[in-house]
Amino acid sequence: MLNIIRIEWLKVKNYRTFWILLILAVIVIPASNTIVADVVSRIPKQATDILGRNFYDFPVAWQTVANVNSFTSIIFGLLLVTLVTNEFTYKTHRQLVIDGWERLDLVLSKIFWVVALALLALVVSFITAIVFGMIYSTAPFSFEGVQFLFFYFLQVLVSLSIALMLGMFIKRSGLATVIYLGYAMIFEQLLTVGLKHSVGAIGGLLPLQAGDELLPFPVVDKVLPSSSDYSHGVYEITIILYIALFIGLTCRRMLKADY
């Protein structure tokens, strides 16, 4: 595995697109929270008094950061789609196997990115929450509510697993990107709304939506009672099952297909 990671590093070390997308994905995390913090600071004092809390007060700062970041994690997915489809564009997926990778190594090399990017998102979010809490919080530092960052981490993992699967199945960079964006931004929301209307709470069990159910916007979720119909555990297990499913389908495809 270490050798695979080293090879992945050789591929991206001098790849400008990778670094631009990566820096963008990282910067967006504090940047979007800065915007939210700015908007929140302009809410009239009376209103925040009614809500009872500032959004970047500990302990809700964790939840705020997790919620805000769940809207921008798509950039990590775009980065992953690029890394995966590059192999097909350059036909290097063939060359790597020809030169002495197992087919499974190809999948492992991209699972490495799924985990690495999700961990990066988690760490940057963690630091962002601490920094924003330090700046804006009127309450003392607390780890209470830090589990929201774990929910965010799960959501990034499932989102990246979708990107991995789409990249490996579709192979073409443009098409995979459009389908990934379309699914993450529009199609799943539509499905969720449709299912919730017609069937019920099960609509909340779609891959990305399950994460959203775990990550309601803080404070407001106390005022407007949560729409969650299942316990946290159900959503967490659902997400983990999706991750296993998407990675399993990807493995099956890559082990059997002609390259």
Next chain:
Amino acid sequence: MSILTLRNISKRYGSLQALREVSFEVPRGSVFGILGPNGSGKTTLLGIVTDVLKADTGDFTLFDQLPSATQRRQIGTLLETPNFYHYLSGYRNLQITAAVKQRDEKDIARVLEIAGLSARQHAAFKTYSLGMKQRLAIANTLLGDPDVLILDEPSNGLDPAGIAEVRGLIKQLAQSGKTIIMASHLLDEVEKVCTHVAVLQKGKLLTSGPVNTVMVREDFVELACNDMSRLEVLLRQHPLLGNLALTGGVLQAFFTGAVDPSELNSWLAGQGIWLNHLQVRRKSLEAAFLEMTQN
């Protein structure tokens, strides 16, 4: 030991039967040419051997073992087109191959030198000409000095000088005892170096084995003089003459047994015929191949 043994390999793409029960064996130290026209299944066959394609039925062994990545790391392979990261330099692309093959990066300079790419090794792959891309692919196969090479149309995209260089390189590699499995439809590319051949046509193996036993390529003598008609009459009287054909202003004489050209010359001179052209030739692989695939 056999380097590669194929047993009843079949492969179908939709309605196209790309390979039909192909079996043969590549012995160690051989230069094994896989011949066949475009679309005869050569690349499909090598794709299966390198695990980028899956055979429908049949199996194969590499180095007498079940094929896996470990065996592939000991083989230098150029399959179809050069596949490299466009945004990386030639050198960095070879660094990746060295890591995959678990070979020392020190060897990169050597193979780039052989391929004539040292001067451009730090330029991005996408800036290379077609010929340079092919040269990088050849350098890639040589990395780590593997004992077995699989080359699929190795001189694709090269200029005449490049083709000659590749041919020289293959000869040199063959002389150093390496096993070379080469697919080509350019017969003169393999003619001078092959010890063994397998001939494919529409996915079927027509024949395989040592080149001199599977392809009948008898010697013939080319002769010319100032009086061709008299020469022809005289040659017809030669007891060992099999076949005689006039092509390109020379007579091609096929004999049924060994004929010493100096004795032939002396015999003709004795009859008053002074040759201005005498050459012993062997039927080209191309001619033998065409005969085989047209029957």
